[in-house]
Amino acid sequence: MVKSTPDGARAGSGQGGGSGQGSGPDQSYSFQVDLRGIVDLLSHHLYSSPRVYIRELLQNAVDAVTARKQLDPLAPTAIRFVIDESGLRISDPGIGLTESDVHRFLATIGHSSKRDDIEGARREFLGQFGIGLLACFTVAETVRVVTRSAGDPAAPPVEWLAAADGTYSLRSLDPEDHQNPGTTVHLTPRAGAEPWFAPGRVLELVRDYGSLLPYEVTVEANGAGLRATDRRPVWQRNYASPAQRRAALFEYGERVLGFTPLDVIDLDAELAGLSGVAFVLSQPGNPAESSAHRVYLKGMLLGDAVRGLLPDWAFFVRCVIDTDSLRPTASREGLYEDERLAIVRDSLGDRMRDWLTEIAAEQPERLATFLSVHALGVKAMARHSPDMLRIMLPHLLFETTDGRVPLTEFARNHPAVRVTATVEEFRQVAATAAAQGIGVVNGGYTYDAELLALLPSILPGVTVTELDADAVTAALDLVDPADELALAPVLAAARIALDPLSCDVILRAFHPVSVPALHLDSRGARNERTRVDTAADAAELWGEILGALEASAPRAQLVLNHHSPVVRRLSRIGDPAFLKTALESLYGQALLMTHRPLRPADTALLNRAFGEFLSWATRHAAGESAGEA
Numbered sequence: 001m002v003k004s005t006p007d008g009a010r011a012g013s014g015q016g017g018g019s020g021q022g023s024g025p026d027q028s029y030s031f032q033v034d035l036r037g038i039v040d041l042l043s044h045h046l047y048s049s050p051r052v053y054i055r056e057l058l059q060n061a062v063d064a065v066t067a068r069k070q071l072d073p074l075a076p077t078a079i080r081f082v083i084d085e086s087g088l089r090i091s092d093p094g095i096g097l098t099e100s101d102v103h104r105f106l107a108t109i110g111h112s113s114k115r116d117d118i119e120g121a122r123r124e125f126l127g128q129f130g131i132g133l134l135a136c137f138t139v140a141e142t143v144r145v146v147t148r149s150a151g152d153p154a155a156p157p158v159e160w161l162a163a164a165d166g167t168y169s170l171r172s173l174d175p176e177d178h179q180n181p182g183t184t185v186h187l188t189p190r191a192g193a194e195p196w197f198a199p200g201r202v203l204e205l206v207r208d209y210g211s212l213l214p215y216e217v218t219v220e221a222n223g224a225g226l227r228a229t230d231r232r233p234v235w236q237r238n239y240a241s242p243a244q245r246r247a248a249l250f251e252y253g254e255r256v257l258g259f260t261p262l263d264v265i266d267l268d269a270e271l272a273g274l275s276g277v278a279f280v281l282s283q284p285g286n287p288a289e290s291s292a293h294r295v296y297l298k299g300m301l302l303g304d305a306v307r308g309l310l311p312d313w314a315f316f317v318r319c320v321i322d323t324d325s326l327r328p329t330a331s332r333e334g335l336y337e338d339e340r341l342a343i344v345r346d347s348l349g350d351r352m353r354d355w356l357t358e359i360a361a362e363q364p365e366r367l368a369t370f371l372s373v374h375a376l377g378v379k380a381m382a383r384h385s386p387d388m389l390r391i392m393l394p395h396l397l398f399e400t401t402d403g404r405v406p407l408t409e410f411a412r413n414h415p416a417v418r419v420t421a422t423v424e425e426f427r428q429v430a431a432t433a434a435a436q437g438i439g440v441v442n443g444g445y446t447y448d449a450e451l452l453a454l455l456p457s458i459l460p461g462v463t464v465t466e467l468d469a470d471a472v473t474a475a476l477d478l479v480d481p482a483d484e485l486a487l488a489p490v491l492a493a494a495r496i497a498l499d500p501l502s503c504d505v506i507l508r509a510f511h512p513v514s515v516p517a518l519h520l521d522s523r524g525a526r527n528e529r530t531r532v533d534t535a536a537d538a539a540e541l542w543g544e545i546l547g548a549l550e551a552s553a554p555r556a557q558l559v560l561n562h563h564s565p566v567v568r569r570l571s572r573i574g575d576p577a578f579l580k581t582a583l584e585s586l587y588g589q590a591l592l593m594t595h596r597p598l599r600p601a602d603t604a605l606l607n608r609a610f611g612e613f614l615s616w617a618t619r620h621a622a623g624e625s626a627g628e629a
Contacts, residue, residue: 064094150181276321285315316377414439435511469520476508519590521556
């Protein structure tokens with residue numbers, strides 16, 4: 001792809017005789033570029049699609065017009081695309097080029113007429129990288145440029161004709177035939193690229209990339225011309241009423257982004273050189289994936305899936321913005337990560353918070369609609385901002401033993417807030433804790449535990465502690481010693497049956513009566529079960545080490561409810577084997593109520609108990625039939 005040729009009086013060392021010592025003068029070399037290789041690199045690695053050739057043509061034309069307007073504010077600005085049987089032409093009344101400019105800017109890869117003033121380029125021009133015209137060779141066999149300079153009226157117009165093989169020619173033209181300054185670029189399609197020159201496709205691409213450009217752009221084909229640019233962005237137009245403007249924004253969001261927005265948020269950061277709209281998704285966003293946005297750079301579309309514009313927590317919106325301050329990447333399909341982008345990102349994050357604050361104070365129904373879909377996004381924001389948490393706390397619902405209620409309401413009834421670490425732990429104790437008056441919040445959902453930890457700083461006098469099995473057990477009523485003594489044989493049989501499962505058995509009285517047994521285990525008890533399972537599968541040495549930890553390890557508890565008639569009737573069962581089956585069934589039912597995955601040993605116990613009951617029922621039914629006979 002790259003060749004070297006002599007270009008001076010320097011020779012590389014080590015090119016002399018057998019001794020390896022250079023004896024002649026050094027030779028210098030210059031790189032010769034294989035244009036086909038460069039085009040392949042651009043089309044397959046730098047640019048995502050050949051469609052960008054339209055963007056590069058537009059970019060050069062707009063920059064040329066902008067440069068001429070700096071010389072002559074009254075100069076024409078209209079840009080025209082024309083499609084016919086010969087290919088595609090784009091004409092602009094811009095600054096144009098002289099013959100020396102053509103050699104410098106068109107025939108030198110990587111050189112840009114804007115590069116000499118980078119900061120000016122960022123503010124005034126679209127292009128910066130000096131390789132844009134090469135994108136045309138992804139679809140064109142030849143590129144013909146006819147141009148006349150407005151900066152040097154005495155210079156004759158010139159024609160530059162380049163081919164995809166890297167060769168080009170340059171000739172001067174008759175000034176009488178090209179009296180007006182400006183540039184026309186004519187592309188001849190390469191084999192297989194004809195669909196990119198279809199009038200409908202070109203109009204679609206020009207509208208997509210250039211709809212917000214400040215100059216009029218038209219596309220002409222088959223004798224008809226269509227305007228491809230809007231006069232002003234939809235969010236900057238004047239409307240008869242706020243309702244009409246809101247309706248127009250909703251229609252624009254649906255047409256451009258492909259979904260019906262739930263709401264819209266105005267974005268106007270003058271200091272950051274940015275304007276636009278954020279469209280709230282009508283479906284919950286994915287917190288693990290930052291949202292993609294449609295970004296225009298000085299009116300030219302940079303990309304419709306640009307990431308990094310908003311903070312990661314703002315995954316519930318997609319934005320359409322126009323900016324003149326942010327830097328594009330070399331492919332001009334993303335934003336360059338720098339301090340300026342970080343400032344814009346923070347500014348837009350502040351705007352999201354301000355919008356939520358406004359509708360929370362003035363339009364609670366609108367906020368409720370938003371939270372019904374995007375409560376998770378607001379929780380993600382609130383965990384980074386105590387002020388946002390304070391504002392949103394009365395509106396965010398949490399799963400508690402009092403139902404789905406705001407924490408402000410829950411804390412009024414339960415100043416001592418207990419939190420479960422997982423959803424399973426909450427389900428395990430929710431019914432019993434509610435009946436006993438214990439206030440418990442489910443901290444197992446995304447962000448909930450983090451927000452609950454911040455609660456004491458927002459609500460003075462409120463304490464937040466993690467719920468454990470001992471706290472629940474301590475809240476249950478003790479049973480009269482005489483009643484417990486009457487059930488002593490049952491308790492003894494239960495302890496023997498459940499000991500292999502690392503589960504203790506106790507008797508308490510609690511509500512609701514419909515719950516005959518409650519399975520409680522702490523995080524330590526679950527770790528103990530994991531240790532037992534690991535030790536069973538471990539090698540001898542590790543099994544001994546893990547077994548040494550057993551003595552002090554916590555165990556789960558099966559709490560039998562003395563208020564339950566089912567539990568009290570257990571003492572009437574005279575068959576020890578059937579009593580064991582009944583106790584295992586109670587254990588299995590209590591375990592299922594926790595909604596936790598079952599271990600193989602627990603599954604085997606449930607299957608065995610079910611089989612024993614089925615067998616007993618079958619024998620009982622057969623005995624009754626024989627008695628009737």
